[in-house]
Amino acid sequence: MADLVEPIVSRQSPRFRFLLERREVLGAVFVAPAILYVFLLVGLPFLLAVYYSVSAYTIYDPSWRFVGLANFRQIVQNPVFLETLGNTFLFTFASQLLGLVLGKFGALLLLRPFPGRKFVRALIILPWAVPIALASIAWEWMFDSLYSVINWTLVALGIIDRAQAPNWLGNPHLAMLCVIVVNAWRFFPFAIVIFLAGITAVPPDVIDAATVDGAGFWRRNYQIIMPMILPIVAIGLIFGVVFTFTDLSVVYLLTNGGPVGATSVLAFQGFQVGIVSGDVSHGAAISLFMLPVLLVLVIGVLRFIRRREI
Amino acid sequence: MRRFVGGVLREVPFYGAVAFFVVLTAFPFYWMAITSFKSNSDLYNLTNVPFWFNEPPTLEHFQYLFEQTLFARWLLNSLIIGTCVVVITLLAALPAGYSLARLTGRGGETLGIGIFLTYLVPPTLLFLPLSRIVANLGLQNSMWSLVLVYPTFTIPFCTWLLMGFFKAMPIEIEEAAIVDGCSRFGAFIKMVIPLSLPAILTAVIFTFTLTLQEFVYALTFISSAAQKPVTLGVATDLIRGDIFFWGEIMAGALIASVPVAIAYNSFLDRFIEGITGGAVK
Numbered sequence: 001m002a003d004l005v006e007p008i009v010s011r012q013s014p015r016f017r018f019l020l021e022r023r024e025v026l027g028a029v030f031v032a033p034a035i036l037y038v039f040l041l042v043g044l045p046f047l048l049a050v051y052y053s054v055s056a057y058t059i060y061d062p063s064w065r066f067v068g069l070a071n072f073r074q075i076v077q078n079p080v081f082l083e084t085l086g087n088t089f090l091f092t093f094a095s096q097l098l099g100l101v102l103g104k105f106g107a108l109l110l111l112r113p114f115p116g117r118k119f120v121r122a123l124i125i126l127p128w129a130v131p132i133a134l135a136s137i138a139w140e141w142m143f144d145s146l147y148s149v150i151n152w153t154l155v156a157l158g159i160i161d162r163a164q165a166p167n168w169l170g171n172p173h174l175a176m177l178c179v180i181v182v183n184a185w186r187f188f189p190f191a192i193v194i195f196l197a198g199i200t201a202v203p204p205d206v207i208d209a210a211t212v213d214g215a216g217f218w219r220r221n222y223q224i225i226m227p228m229i230l231p232i233v234a235i236g237l238i239f240g241v242v243f244t245f246t247d248l249s250v251v252y253l254l255t256n257g258g259p260v261g262a263t264s265v266l267a268f269q270g271f272q273v274g275i276v277s278g279d280v281s282h283g284a285a286i287s288l289f290m291l292p293v294l295l296v297l298v299i300g301v302l303r304f305i306r307r308r309e310i
Numbered sequence: 311m312r313r314f315v316g317g318v319l320r321e322v323p324f325y326g327a328v329a330f331f332v333v334l335t336a337f338p339f340y341w342m343a344i345t346s347f348k349s350n351s352d353l354y355n356l357t358n359v360p361f362w363f364n365e366p367p368t369l370e371h372f373q374y375l376f377e378q379t380l381f382a383r384w385l386l387n388s389l390i391i392g393t394c395v396v397v398i399t400l401l402a403a404l405p406a407g408y409s410l411a412r413l414t415g416r417g418g419e420t421l422g423i424g425i426f427l428t429y430l431v432p433p434t435l436l437f438l439p440l441s442r443i444v445a446n447l448g449l450q451n452s453m454w455s456l457v458l459v460y461p462t463f464t465i466p467f468c469t470w471l472l473m474g475f476f477k478a479m480p481i482e483i484e485e486a487a488i489v490d491g492c493s494r495f496g497a498f499i500k501m502v503i504p505l506s507l508p509a510i511l512t513a514v515i516f517t518f519t520l521t522l523q524e525f526v527y528a529l530t531f532i533s534s535a536a537q538k539p540v541t542l543g544v545a546t547d548l549i550r551g552d553i554f555f556w557g558e559i560m561a562g563a564l565i566a567s568v569p570v571a572i573a574y575n576s577f578l579d580r581f582i583e584g585i586t587g588g589a590v591k
Contacts, residue, residue: 026494027413034406034425034465037398041440041462042428048439106331109324120328122575123336129574130339133525133545134563138338141345141556147353149341149360156359189335193578239430246432249525253545267434267526274438275530284438291435298427 052284059278071285080261081269085289088265091180092245098184099240103191110196128189136253139182143168143254172262175255179263182250187240194236198229231304238297238304246290266290339567346371346561353557371557372565380535381562384543387453388566391539392518394457399464399517400510406465407472408498412481422473429466433526436462441530453539455531460521467520468513471581475509476502512580515573522570540566 053072056065075081110121127135142149151165160166168174202225210224248267251257257264257272264272266289274283345353347367358364375381410422440459441450449455483505487497503510521539528542535547544562548555574581 021494023413023415023494027409027418030405030409030413031418031421034402034469035421037402037461037465038425038428041443041459042431042436045436045439045443046431048442049435052438102331102334105327109328109331112324114324114328120332123332125335125575125578126339126571127335129519129571130567131523131525131541131570133523133541134342134567135338137545137559137563138342141554141560142338142341144556147356147360147556152356152360185334185338242430242432246434247526248434249529252529267432270434271437271526271530275441280438280442287435287438290432294430294432294435298430301427301430302423 049284049287052281053288054285055281057281057284059280067281071281075282075285075289080264081286083261084264084266084269084286087176087263088245088267090176091183091251091263091265092241095180095183095187095244096237096240098180099187099191100237102184102188103195106188106192107195107199110192111199124192125189127186128193132186132247133249133253135186136182136250139178139185140169140254143178145170169255170259172259175259175263179250179254182254183244183247186250187244190240191236194233195229198232199225201232202228234304235301238301242294242297245293339564339571342560342564342567345556346558346564348557350557371555371561374555375558375561375565379548379558379562380538380543381540381565383536384538384540384547385565387538387543388522388540391453391456391460392521395460395464395521396514396517398457398461399468400513402461402465403468403472403513404503404510405498406469408476408502410469411473411476412484413494422470425466426470427466429463429470433463433524437526437530440527444531449531451532451534451537453532453537456521456524456528456539459527459531460524463524464517464520468517471513471516472506472509475506475512479506508580512577515577516581519570519573522566 051064054066054068056063056067106124110117110124141147145167148165148168150168151160154160155162155165166174168178206224206228207220210220215224246267248265248271251263251265251268252271255263257268266286270283270287272283273279273286277283344362347369348363349365349368349370352358352363352365355364406425410418410425414421444450444455444459447455447458449458479502483501484494484497487501488494492500522541524539525541525545528539529546532538532542535543538547540562544559544566548559548562
């Protein structure tokens with residue numbers, strides 16, 4: 001093979017060379033493998049998912065029979081699904097809000113130089129860096145019904161009694177609170193990093209000029225810095241929302257959707273129905289309910305990217 | 311003196327807030343670490359203060375992990391998966407990132423954004439069709455399914471990252487090489503790649519950590535214990551029936567977390583630069 005190729009290259013057949021010297025040709029050749037990979041393993045599967053959702057496909061009966069919107073109709077009529085839909089929005093909204101507040105606050109702290117700042121930053125990044133599955137089981141252990149360190153501390157401080165210690169993951173409301181907190185905990189370091197990147201990108205003379213003109217701390221923060229970093233924060237937020245809205249690992253590991261479906265979210269239910277029960281068509285239909293939200297977010301990303309290019 | 315005390319007092323809320331954040335983020339990992347070194351009798355005794363060692367620390371959980379479980383195998387699996395995905399990703403993303411930054415002009419911009427957007431397509435939308443595709447390829451229950459599927463998010467991610475770096479690189483270097491008689495392809499291989507080794511290293515580290523962090527595809531495709539990557543193995547396979555071996559689980563989680571945490575922290579600035587730079591410049 002090498003023998004065959006070698007002489008052509010060394011003789012540098014004018015046509016071959018001419019082609020690769022053209023920017024567009026080399027550009028297309030260079031970008032083709034990435035596009036092809038993504039098309040074959042993201043584009044096609046996506047279309048397949050759409051088709052599954054309107055078919056009667058299960059792993060036991062892999063038929064491609066078209067059933068129209070019947071799957072969607074059955075799903076929407078199921079009260080469990082409606083609860084799941086509500087959970088998903090609550091879970092996403094609450095954990096992103098909490099994450100953003102913590103992130104903004106943490107970024108303000110880290111903006112100021114102080115001894116050991118690098119070390120503190122390294123610690124604060126941890127929840128985002130460490131695989132979420134591993135961090136989730138650490139939290140599961142902290143929420144343990146008997147050996148919870150949180151309960152131990154609350155009892156030791158005299159806030160609660162051992163007998164009425166909360167069963168964090170066993171109570172529907174507390175379980176929801178737990179998955180929200182763990183998700184916010186996982187994302188706020190990312191928010192800090194995004195805020196910091198945005199704030200440090202603001203030219204110092206803009207801030208100086210504002211200070212000279214008499215703008216105080218809050219004014220500088222909310223009328224000058226915030227509008228300037230808004231695009232970058234928006235992109236960070238969109239990422240956060242996409243990954244929270246479509247995540248199942250925290251829920252799967254902490255509560256397994258329970259107790260009695262109280263923390264079941266769309267991605268988790270799609271997994272349960274489509275993979276665990278093997279009802280691929282209904283699972284795909286459930287997953288596709290994530291699509292409208294994703295589309296809105298993607299359009300949001302595009303608008304922000306475009307605006308920044310101008 | 312009074313001014314000094316006043317200064318210290320004024321700093322108290324600030325350092326208090328910093329301490330709050332540090333405890334919030336680091337405590338679960340402290341808890342992971344201390345659990346993994348505690349003896350079982352210490353762990354499961356409610357009268358002990360749980361925050362430190364009441365009995366001498368022990369390595370028994372680590373010993374059990376390596377001798378009685380498939381933990382070492384999972385580590386090896388993760389290493390193999392990560393390495394293969396890194397190779398595939400670089401082969402596709404390096405030329406693609408370069409092409410989108412330098413060769414394709416206005417259309418490349420749109421294409422670049424398009425590739426980046428596929429990074430936003432969540433695994434939970436694709437896992438059903440991909441699990442059927444994987445099964446049809448005969449890869450179900452095999453870690454090679456992950457080698458096939460992980461590049462679907464690492465390629466977009468690294469293409470975007472590298473595109474940002476290439477855009478920031480002075481174009482004169484390649485132009486000089488081309489003027490000196492290098493072909494465009496030659497300039498890429500001989501000039502661009504050696505000069506972007508730091509960027510490539512960043513891409514390698516992040517590809518590797520992304521494969522370690524991934525959970526959904528691994529959970530979906532792989533059920534036989536010997537094929538699991540370390541994250542999945544630790545999270546799902548150390549539970550016997552309803553009994554959680556917390557010492558072993560936390561020891562495994564600790565070992566798998568430490569390298570990722572270190573890698574992330576050392577490359578964080580480059581990562582941010584890449585993510586934001588690709589969009590700005």
